[in-house]
Amino acid sequence: MKTNGAATTRTFDEIAVGDSASLTRTIRYEDIAQFSVLFGDLNPADLGLPGTLAIRNMLGGVLVSAILGTRLPGPGTVYVAQSLQFLRQIAIGDALTTTVTVREKDAATRAVVLDCVCVDGAESTVMMGVAEVIAPAETPALRTGARNEFSPPRRERYEQLMARCQGLAPAPTAVVYPCSEASLVAAVEAASAGLILPILVGPEARIRALASQSEIDLAKCELVAAPHSQAAAETAVALVKSGKAKLLMKGSLHTDEILAEIVRKDSGLRTARRISHCFIMDIPHYEKPLIITDAAINIYPTLEDKIDIIRNAVDLAHAFGLRKPRVAVLSAVETVNPKIMSTLDAAALSKMADRGQIADAIIDGPLALDNAMSEEAANIKGLSSAVAGRADILVVPDLEAGNIIYKYMSVVSGADGAGIVVGAKVPVILTSRADSIRTRLASSAVAVLYVHATQPSTLTER
Known part of the structure; x- marks a missing residue:
């Protein structure tokens, strides 16, 4: 199964090896600037852009985390480990599609290991690696209208x-x-x-x-x-x-x-x-x-x-x-x-x-x-x-x-x-x-x- 939709929870029992989820995002100047301010990394790297290369590449890890936390497995997931390799720096204007695919499951611990890959608009690989999470045993109950303090602010x-x-x-x-x-x-x-x-x-x-x-x-x-x-x-x-x-x-x-x-x-x-x-x-x-x-x-x-x-x-x-x-x-x-x-x-x-x-x-x-x-x-x-x-x-x-x-x-x-x-x-x-x-x-x-x-x-x- 492959999904590219809104936030949903997949419990451990609902997940099968081979399941995948994707997220597509075009990197903007604002994304890098805000991330740099968050981590206090305001040193220009090249071309007058904010943040060091390390900060920019961390955005790739954020994209993986976003999929794991909202789509596969989704809300209720516990992040255990992540190992990523960056094949080139992430830059402003990159249209990145990040995909996670279930590689293996462990019923004793509810651990799920996923392969992660991020490609640009030309289908060239920008980032690849592996993530391990603990999938939820059941769908978490969410309060109607509840907001996590770290969720994007409502602008109305x-x-x-x-x-x-x-x-x-x-x-x-x-x-x-x-x-x-x-x-x-x-x-x-x-x-x-x-x-x-x-x-x-x-x-x-x-x-x-x-x-x-x-x-x-x-x-x-x-x-x-x-x-x-x-x-x-x-x-x-x-x-x-x-x-x-x-x-x-x-x-x-x-x-x-x-x-x-x-x-x-x-x-x-x-x-x-x-x-x-x-x-x-x-x-x-x-x-x-x-x-x-x-x-x-x-x-x-x-x-x-x-x-x-x-x-x-x-x-x-x-x-x-x-x-x-x-x-x-x-x-x-x-x-x-x-x-x-x-x-x-x-x-x-x-x-x-x-x-x-x-x-x-x-x-x-x-x-x-x-x-x-x-x-x-x-x-x-x-x-x-x-x-x-x-x-x-x-x-x-x-x-x-x-x-x-x-x-x-x-x-x-x-x-x-x-x-x-x-x-x-x-x-x-x-x-x-x-x-x-x-x-x-x-x-x-x-x-x-x-x-x-x-x-x-x-x-x-x-």
Whole structure:
């Protein structure tokens, strides 16, 4: 028997010599980075990759362990011994199929010996060896909903946001220059989820040809012709100003092109506020969505800029249902230091909030990243704060710091980051080729919630 499915238990009596189970996994940068952090092995080996070769090859042993612990024999197995030989190093991008096959059984001890082999996509052997386990005598009773503390964390914050969109009218959305497969798919996926009504703005023949080539159904999409990316951005902004579109979604043009039309003084979508970007993060083991702002638009924001950045993020949090979000204004340290300008800005913003100049939020700073997100870290440093360890919003000192935080969370922590631009007359959905379907839908859901919260009279319920 051969299996490649979900976790099941095979008792000793149910196992026969020759039974096998397999697991296929493509090794990602994140896998190696997280494993390196877990074992404290952060030394680059070659090509700037994290972890030594030994750490990378240990991933092969983890794949074997995963099969033994979840598939053959499965939950209830006791690991006894393992001997593996690595024929070449495991590398990022390897599509590895690991197979264990029962070689022999011992009824007296319930010991099972299994041959282990791992091959890459070209069927070349990467690793081989032998493992010995004690198979369970009976299927273990698992509590409904029980979680092992070492199991992968549940990430359901985006699903909760999308659930809040149920019953809301889909928002007519001008999709600006969707001339790549990723951008066109993002619009169609959001339409299929009932979040938006796409108005595709760009060269019609090119968009239809792309849809045909990629087998993308445009039945739910309206097309508005525009010869090139700049014209598409101009037309999309005009659709918003006319009231036909309530949202913008970036297609395959450069972000600067669409932002240039939005901030244009005479014909754009400017408001009294400075526009800013928000990443809405779904982070494993963090109990709620976390907004990071601004990590994409404002490079070195002034104190005045940060007031608008905070107000934009607070309005977005209100759309999620947070009446008084907790805002952590970040710096390198949690004490005010005249030599570090970001600590002075943070202190001023906190005092402004105390005096009601920034309303409907609890703001504290300066806070370092650790004590903004960890109550334990805040307690160790003796911080008395309503925000420390419970932040809903992180306000970064500048774009460089924000971008580093966002990418670290994405790569090392496995977080997802949905993104929108706020501060204009309508929000702008930003999607990337690297975004997962889940992240794309979350970006659209966030924008839909925002527009329903800020412009409820312009949309009707389903």
